[in-house]
């Protein structure tokens with residue numbers, strides 16, 4: 001992800017890429033050789049050298065100290081998902097932010113991916129979501145190899161699945177309670193989850209998410225149902241809509257779009273850097289990041305208690 005973000009800076013005339021810090025010095029140098037900038041020892045040194053924004057792209061459980069270093073040195077921080085991997089760490093960062101909504105941005109890129117942006121448009125235009133069904137699977141948990149290591153990821157749900165927790169909030173509504181059942185199937189951690197979400201408006205969403213699905217398509221899909229109406233997304237490739245009493249389907253296919261736009265990374269940079277330049281609050285705030293951690297922890301708590309309903 002560090003390379004991906006660095007490649008996007010190179011496409012902009014209003015961003016100067018200052019450099020990188022990485023515990024692996026070879027990777028650090030390789031990135032500088034490819035994208036410019038220079039190696040730094042740590043984030044503090046980077047900010048003292050003039051960096052105004054820090055992008056945090058280390059493994060999940062390593063985010064917290066780097067986010068805090070960036071904030072305490074006075075930089076703005078873009079953090080890859082997940083924000084952090086415990087409520088205790090989330091609270092510590094929220095305290096540091098003191099309610100500010102213009103200092104930390106969370107990389108929930110799917111909000112900007114055309115299929116999900118289009119689904120959001122249908123909802124904004126009046127599609128009333130009653131219920132939904134979501135799949136978010138990993139083909140395997142071997143890429144990168146630390147994905148099976150809970151000490152690095154914080155657990156399976158903190159890795160890719162957390163994007164879909166944000167999507168439930170973004171497309172359906174604020175999650176009020178969860179019920180979750182989990183199993184350990186193919187890896188040395190819980191890698192298979194069935195979850196039911198209820199929103200504060202009473203809508204229900206069912207999610208299946210596992211880390212041993214193979215690469216059979218689709219590994220990612222959202223189906224939303226309204227008043228005799230449906231929205232279906234398939235991967236980040238295609239969204240289909242059938243409106244109420246509509247006899248035809250609207251389909252948008254972006255399969256051949258360049259990856260950084262299909263996945264929403266380029267649009268997310270435009271949104272984030274646009275807000276920085278305009279000094280306006282971020283569209284994805286620490287509150288969104290915090291809610292995603294709350295949902296994740298509630299799922300684990302529910303699974304631990306055999307599927308008990310957990311209020312959020």
Ligand SMILES: NC(=O)c1ccc[n+]([C@@H]2O[C@H](COP(=O)([O-])OP(=O)(O)OC[C@H]3O[C@@H](n4cnc5c(N)ncnc54)[C@H](O)[C@@H]3O)[C@@H](O)[C@H]2O)c1
Pocket residue numbers: 001002021022023024027056057058059060062080081082107109144159
């Ligand atoms: N939004 C998305 O689509 C998306 C996709 C993949 C990964 N991610 C997230 O991006 C982050 C990075 O994932 P990745 O796949 O790029 O991982 P990666 O293993 O490819 O890269 C992580 C880098 O961090 C370095 N590193 C590890 N610990 C460090 C530390 N304490 N200080 C400094 N450097 C350290 C490693 O040497 C490595 O170069 C994760 O949080 C992951 O969840 C997001």
